[in-house]
Amino acid sequence: MVSESKLTVVQIVPEMHAGGVERGVMEVAASLVARGHRSLVISGGGQLVTPLTQAGSEHIQWPVGKKSPLTLRWIWPLRRLLKEHQVDIVHVRSRVPAWLAWLAWRGMDPVTRPRYVTTMHGLHSVSRYSQIMTSGERVIAVSQALRTHILENYPSTDPDKLVLIHRGVDKKDFPFGHQPDKTWLDAWYQDYPKLKQAKVITLAGRLTRLKGHATFLKLIERLKTRYPDIHGLVVGGEDKRRQGYAQELYAEVAKKGLPITFTGARSDIREIYAVSDLVLSLSSRPESFGRTVLEALYLGRPVIGWDHGGVGEILADLLPEGRVKLDDLDGLVQRCDTFFSQAPTMKPVTRFSLQEMLDQTHALYHSMRR
Numbered sequence: 001m002v003s004e005s006k007l008t009v010v011q012i013v014p015e016m017h018a019g020g021v022e023r024g025v026m027e028v029a030a031s032l033v034a035r036g037h038r039s040l041v042i043s044g045g046g047q048l049v050t051p052l053t054q055a056g057s058e059h060i061q062w063p064v065g066k067k068s069p070l071t072l073r074w075i076w077p078l079r080r081l082l083k084e085h086q087v088d089i090v091h092v093r094s095r096v097p098a099w100l101a102w103l104a105w106r107g108m109d110p111v112t113r114p115r116y117v118t119t120m121h122g123l124h125s126v127s128r129y130s131q132i133m134t135s136g137e138r139v140i141a142v143s144q145a146l147r148t149h150i151l152e153n154y155p156s157t158d159p160d161k162l163v164l165i166h167r168g169v170d171k172k173d174f175p176f177g178h179q180p181d182k183t184w185l186d187a188w189y190q191d192y193p194k195l196k197q198a199k200v201i202t203l204a205g206r207l208t209r210l211k212g213h214a215t216f217l218k219l220i221e222r223l224k225t226r227y228p229d230i231h232g233l234v235v236g237g238e239d240k241r242r243q244g245y246a247q248e249l250y251a252e253v254a255k256k257g258l259p260i261t262f263t264g265a266r267s268d269i270r271e272i273y274a275v276s277d278l279v280l281s282l283s284s285r286p287e288s289f290g291r292t293v294l295e296a297l298y299l300g301r302p303v304i305g306w307d308h309g310g311v312g313e314i315l316a317d318l319l320p321e322g323r324v325k326l327d328d329l330d331g332l333v334q335r336c337d338t339f340f341s342q343a344p345t346m347k348p349v350t351r352f353s354l355q356e357m358l359d360q361t362h363a364l365y366h367s368m369r370r
Contacts, residue, residue, distance in 0.1 A: 007365055008038040009089045010082070010114070012097040014065020016046035020291060021093050021121050024167060029057040031358045040085065042078070042097075064097045071100060075203065078104040087114040089365050093121060093186050098132045115368040120146055122203050122288045123309065126153040132233075138364060142167045142289045143310040163364055167289050168357035169349075173270065174298035176348040180271040188275070192261055195275075198231035199340070202276040204269060204292050205283070207246040207262075212282025212306075216328065217286045219280075227340070230259060235272055237265030273301050278339060281305030284327075290314050300346040304335050318349055 009032055011025050025041060026048060032039040033056035041052060042060045049059050060081070078100060090105060092098040098118055105116050118136030118305055123146065133139070133347060134150060134157045141147035141164050150157055180188070189196045201220070205211035213234060220232040238246040253260045266272060269292075273279055279296040281287070286309025293311050296303050297318050305311040307323035315322045321344055324331045 005366070005369070006037055007032070007088045007369065008040070008085055009091060009365060010040045010042060010085075011091045011093065011105050012064055012101055013092075014094050014097060015044045016048040016052060016059075018040070018048065019267070020167075020289075022046070024119075024121070025093065026052060026055075027358065027362055031362070033057060037360065040087075041099065042081075042324070054219050054324045058086050065094065066215070067096055069337050071096060072103070073194055074100055075104045075107075079107060082108065082114055084287070088369050090114045090116060091117040091119065092136070093119045095124070095130060095132055098135065099278060100194060102135050110351065112370075113370070117368070120150060120288075123149050123286055128245045137161065138163050138368060139292055140165050140361075140364070143313055145286060145309045145313050146288045163360075165357055165360045166352050167291060167297050168354040169291070169294050170354040171298060171349075174295050176298065176300045178270065178274050178299050180274055183276075184268070184271050188271070192260065192263075195231055195233070197229060198259075199227055199229045200231050200233055200276045201278045201280060201336070202233040202235060202272060203280045203282060204235040204272075206265075207234075207238045207249065208242055209245055210283055211236070211283055212280075215250055215282050215284075215327075215332075217256075217260065218253055218329060219332055220260055222329075223255060223336060224259055226337070230256070232260040232264045233272070234260060234340045235266050235269065236263075261361060267297070270299065276301060278336065281311045282332075283309075283311070285309075287311050294318075294352055295351070297346075298349050300348070302339050302344050302346065304332065304339065314352065317351065318346060319346075 013021060013025050016022050021048055029039040029041055041057055042062055042064055044063045045061045046067050053059050064074060090101055092101045116137045118133050119140040120133040121142055124130040131154055134154050139162050141162055144165060146162055147162055203216045223230045247349060273296045279301050281293050288310050290311035293305055293314050295301050296369055302317060304322045306326045308326050313324055324335050326347040
């Protein structure tokens with residue numbers, strides 16, 4: 001579908017490696033091209049550049065994410081690029097690029113310069129450095145929790161310029177009731193034979209303290225006395241900067257003989273969720289959105305998570321009984337018992353869709369163009 005009024009949109013992000021922010025860039029970029037607009041992305045490069053350009057976007061590789069005063073030398077090239085390409089919208093999604101873009105944009109003619117949009121993706125530490133994410137003419141918050149965070153911690157922000165656009169999941173990628181094919185199942189149970197007859201509880205997330213793995217170990221230790229067939233599944237790679245923490249987890253599991261398997265990083269999370277009896281979200285710090293929770297719910301898998309941040313927001317809307325008060329281990333154990341004794345009725349999710357997110361983003365762009 002080609003729009004009658006063609007837009008040129010520049011998105012700026014530190015790098016194009018795998019991650020939630022980068023995925024959002026890819027999704028918006030592909031949608032812009034599909035609708036007949038021009039999509040440019042400026043980043044320091046990464047493995048997603050090839051699929052980005054193959055989908056029709058243009059990529060400009062500049063080191064715009066480095067936390068160094070030298071990054072400021074890109075202010076003038078960026079200002080020149082915005083002028084030469086007659087950019088309609090510049091959309092920034094991270095703090096260092098936001099400082100760079102704001103300084104470049106601020107020095108342009110207010111009558112002819114692009115419109116400036118920021119998206120705050122995370123509940124960053126409150127500081128002048130982070131406040132730059134509220135500098136957009138429009139500021140996208142990816143959850144109500146994040147919108148509240150902005151207003152509470154940056155009270156000078158004009159509420160009228162805040163736009164709530166939840167991130168979304170593509171139901172084609174996470175179809176309700178999805179079951180893995182036989183080839184995948186055979187390979188999975190060959191690699192992890194203990195899971196074939198087990199009651200599987202899955203926690204997805206890189207091995208960092210914030211993701212709640214220590215709580216997960218305590219939970220499995222409690223549940224194994226009730227359910228001899230229980231098995232915990234941790235899906236996520238080690239953080240290179242925190243390998244000591246990963247070793248602590250492995251040692252604790254071995255010491256206590258806990259029925260827990262660490263798969264490392266996996267690209268088949270949809271299939272893993274589909275063969276899980278229960279999916280958990282135990283991040284000690286509130287998530288800005290909670291995409292993994294939403295993906296599991298889209299598949300029709302029961303989810304239990306701490307009732308804070310974007311996770312609490314999604315569960316309140318889609319599966320209220322999945323919410324547990326933060327750090328309430330007894331409550332977590334009881335909720336697992338409840339779900340095992342009578343699984344909640346799961347229905348297809350009709351909210352928080354990728355298409356809804358894209359439509360709202362395009363509508364915002366068009367509403368701002370000169």
